[in-house]
Amino acid sequence: MTAICARWNRDGADASETGRIFAPAARRYGRAQWHEWSDGAAFLGKCLYPLMPQDRLADPLEDTKPAGSSRWIIAADVRLTEREDLARQLSLDAGGLSDSALVAAALERWDEAAFERIYGVFAVIAWDRHGRRLIMARDALGERPLFYHVEGALCSAASMPDILLADPQVPRAPDPGQYRQFLRMNTFGPGCSALQGIRVVRPGHIVTVGTAGVEEKLWWKPDLTPLQLPEQADYEAALGSALEAAVAACLHRTAGKLGTHLSSGFDSTAIATTAARLLAAQGDSITAFVAAPRSGPGRTMAPRHIADESLLAARTAAMHSNMDLVRHVPRSGPLAALHRTRGLYPTPIANLCNLPWFEEINDLARDHGVSVLLHGLQGNTSISESGVWALRELARQRRFGTWLKIARGLVRGGWMRWRGVLFNTIEDRLPDRLWRWAMGASGQTVEDERAMSLLSPGAYTQAADAHRRAAIAAGEPEPDLDEHGRERGVTSLDFRLGALRTNGDGDMYKAMLAQWGLDLRDPTADRRLVELSLRIPVERLIWNGEPRAILRRILADRAPPEVLDNRQRGYQSADWAQSICEDRQAFIEEMERLELYEPTADFLDTARIRRLVDTLPAADSPEWDSDEAENSYRLACLRTISAASHMRHIARSNL
Structure with a gap:
C-alpha cells in the first residue's frame, strides 16, 4: 500500500506549496521517498510503501513528460493481479514498468474506460491536463481507500482522512448524522465518512471534479448473465481455477513471510489450504493464525455454534506439512486499546469485541516476520454462499422439479427437516406475526434490531x-429496514451484490499497514473470482441438496471431513462476557x-x-x-x- 494525495485550486491559485502540507501525514502510510508533481494550480503527491518487486520501478510522478506530450498525471496506490495481460493490451513490456506506470499508460490509451480493464486493487487520483479536471477512482470492491473534500475553489483528495486534515482549510468536525446511521445500519451513508465535508470515493466508482462541479458514476458493472455449463463438475472446475488464481495473485511480495487467518469456516479454510498447496510446489511455507477464547465461563450457544474454532483449524493445518499453526488466546479486552484504535481507523469498529484477538494476531504475525497476511472476509458474498436462497427463488420461478430435487437432498442429507424446507421457501412472504410463530416453533431466535x-x-x-x-x-437499492433482520423481496444475487458494493474495508487495511507493517489481502475479494461467483446459478450452489456443494468438492482434497461436514458456525469472541467483566x-x-x-x-x-x-x-x-x-x-x-x-x-x- 501507498499514500497518495492531491490538491487543486480551481480558482487558479498556486498549489505547489500548500500541497506539500500533506507530506508528513502521508509518510505514516508510505516508507519510501516522497514524489510530487505540480503545474501550479494542481498538485499530486505520493509516498510509496513498496510491497511488490515492481513497486521500486519508476513511478509516473518521477518521470512526467513535458506538458502537452501526455494527457494524464497520476498518483496511484495499486497492486495489479493481471499485469502481463494489461501490458499485452497496451503493447508494452511489463518487465520494466511499475504497476502505476501501467495504470498511467492505460489511462492514456482508454481514458476513464481504462478502469474496466484494470484487474487488481487500486485507488487512483488522476489530473487531466487537457480537460483541467481531477478524477478519483477505486477498485471494484474498495480494497484501497480514497477520501476527498470539495468546498468552494478548493478540491483535495488523499488515501486517508488524516492526510486531508493536515490542511487547515479542511474542517475537522464529526458528522453526528453519520454516527446515528452507523448505530442503526452498521455503516455510514453511501459516500459519507465520519467527518463533515469529507466524502469517500465509493467502491467501483469514479468521481470527477471539474470547474463546474462534482460528478460520480459507477464504472464496475459486472456481467450478471447466469453461467450455463453442461455439468456440475464444470462449475467446480471453473470456481476452483479462479480461486487458485486469486490466491496465487496474493502471494507475491518484496520480502517477509506469508501468513493467513484460519478458523473452522469455509472461507479461511479455502484461502489457507489453497495457499499452502501453491507454496508447497515452490518449496515455501505459510503460518496460520487462529484465535481461541479464554478458559472459563463463556456463552455456550450450543448446538448452533463452535466457541473454540482452533480445534478444527488444527485438523486443517495438520493436513499440510508446510503450514504452521499459531493458536492465540487474547490477553486484553475490547476497551484496552480504545484510545489508540479510535485514532487509527477512520471508521468506528462495529464488532469491538473481535478487535483484541484480531490486533493481537497482527502483533504475532509481525513478530513472526510476516509481511502479507491473507484472509477471506468477502467469502460469504463470493465463494461460500450456501445456496439455501435457491428454495425461495426456484419456487418463485415455478421450477418445481429442481426445487423438489434440492428439497429431497436437504432432508435426505440431514441438513433440514421438511418443515425447514417449507419455511425457507416461503418465509420472506409470511406476515410478521406468522413468521415469528414459525421461528419460535423451529427453535430459532427472532432477532430484534432495536x-x-x-x-x-x-x-x-x-x-x-x-x-x-x-x-x-x-x-x-433501497435498504431493507426490517427490525427482525428479514430479507424480503431480494434474491441471493441482489443481497450479495449489495454487500459487495458497500464494502468499506480498505481504510482498515491501510491503517493496519501503517501500524503493523502488514499487507492484508483478501483473495475472496478478487474481481475475477467475485464476478464468476455472481454468475453461478444459485441452485448450483446447493446442487442435490448439499449446501456449498461446489466449494465442498473443491476443498475435498485439502480440508478434513470434520470441517467440510461441520454444521455449526464459528462463534467469534465467545468469551466476550468474560472480557467485559475483566x-x-x-x-x-x-x-x-x-x-x-x-x-x-x-x-x-x-x-x-x-x-x-x-x-x-x-x-x-x-x-x-x-x-x-x-x-x-x-x-x-x-x-x-x-x-x-x-x-x-x-x-x-x-x-
Whole structure:
C-alpha cells in the first residue's frame, strides 16, 4: 500500500506549496521517498510503501513528460493481479514498468474506460491536463481507500482522512448524522465518512471534479448473465481455477513471510489450504493464525455454534506439512486499546469485541516476520454462499422439479427437516406475526434490531429514514429496514451484490499497514473470482441438496471431513462476557461518558444506558448466557462505545 494525495485550486491559485502540507501525514502510510508533481494550480503527491518487486520501478510522478506530450498525471496506490495481460493490451513490456506506470499508460490509451480493464486493487487520483479536471477512482470492491473534500475553489483528495486534515482549510468536525446511521445500519451513508465535508470515493466508482462541479458514476458493472455449463463438475472446475488464481495473485511480495487467518469456516479454510498447496510446489511455507477464547465461563450457544474454532483449524493445518499453526488466546479486552484504535481507523469498529484477538494476531504475525497476511472476509458474498436462497427463488420461478430435487437432498442429507424446507421457501412472504410463530416453533431466535442499538426511539427511526434516502439518492437499492433482520423481496444475487458494493474495508487495511507493517489481502475479494461467483446459478450452489456443494468438492482434497461436514458456525469472541467483566470499571466509565458528551447524549437512549449499567451482571451470573445479554452488552453497548469514542476523538473532546 501507498499514500497518495492531491490538491487543486480551481480558482487558479498556486498549489505547489500548500500541497506539500500533506507530506508528513502521508509518510505514516508510505516508507519510501516522497514524489510530487505540480503545474501550479494542481498538485499530486505520493509516498510509496513498496510491497511488490515492481513497486521500486519508476513511478509516473518521477518521470512526467513535458506538458502537452501526455494527457494524464497520476498518483496511484495499486497492486495489479493481471499485469502481463494489461501490458499485452497496451503493447508494452511489463518487465520494466511499475504497476502505476501501467495504470498511467492505460489511462492514456482508454481514458476513464481504462478502469474496466484494470484487474487488481487500486485507488487512483488522476489530473487531466487537457480537460483541467481531477478524477478519483477505486477498485471494484474498495480494497484501497480514497477520501476527498470539495468546498468552494478548493478540491483535495488523499488515501486517508488524516492526510486531508493536515490542511487547515479542511474542517475537522464529526458528522453526528453519520454516527446515528452507523448505530442503526452498521455503516455510514453511501459516500459519507465520519467527518463533515469529507466524502469517500465509493467502491467501483469514479468521481470527477471539474470547474463546474462534482460528478460520480459507477464504472464496475459486472456481467450478471447466469453461467450455463453442461455439468456440475464444470462449475467446480471453473470456481476452483479462479480461486487458485486469486490466491496465487496474493502471494507475491518484496520480502517477509506469508501468513493467513484460519478458523473452522469455509472461507479461511479455502484461502489457507489453497495457499499452502501453491507454496508447497515452490518449496515455501505459510503460518496460520487462529484465535481461541479464554478458559472459563463463556456463552455456550450450543448446538448452533463452535466457541473454540482452533480445534478444527488444527485438523486443517495438520493436513499440510508446510503450514504452521499459531493458536492465540487474547490477553486484553475490547476497551484496552480504545484510545489508540479510535485514532487509527477512520471508521468506528462495529464488532469491538473481535478487535483484541484480531490486533493481537497482527502483533504475532509481525513478530513472526510476516509481511502479507491473507484472509477471506468477502467469502460469504463470493465463494461460500450456501445456496439455501435457491428454495425461495426456484419456487418463485415455478421450477418445481429442481426445487423438489434440492428439497429431497436437504432432508435426505440431514441438513433440514421438511418443515425447514417449507419455511425457507416461503418465509420472506409470511406476515410478521406468522413468521415469528414459525421461528419460535423451529427453535430459532427472532432477532430484534432495536435491542441491538442504544439509539433513542426517535433517533432510531430518523437514522433509518436518512439512510434510505441517502441510498436512493446514490442510486443504490433501497435498504431493507426490517427490525427482525428479514430479507424480503431480494434474491441471493441482489443481497450479495449489495454487500459487495458497500464494502468499506480498505481504510482498515491501510491503517493496519501503517501500524503493523502488514499487507492484508483478501483473495475472496478478487474481481475475477467475485464476478464468476455472481454468475453461478444459485441452485448450483446447493446442487442435490448439499449446501456449498461446489466449494465442498473443491476443498475435498485439502480440508478434513470434520470441517467440510461441520454444521455449526464459528462463534467469534465467545468469551466476550468474560472480557467485559475483566474490564468492568472501564466499561462502566465508557458507558457514563455516553451521557456526559452532549452530541452523543442527544441521540441515545440515556435511560436504557443507566439501566444497563445498574443491572450489569456479576461475572459468574448465568444472565450472560442469554440473547438479551448478547444484544444489550456485546452488540448495543460495545458498538455505541466504539462509535462515541471515535466521535469524541474527532471532536478533540477531553472526555
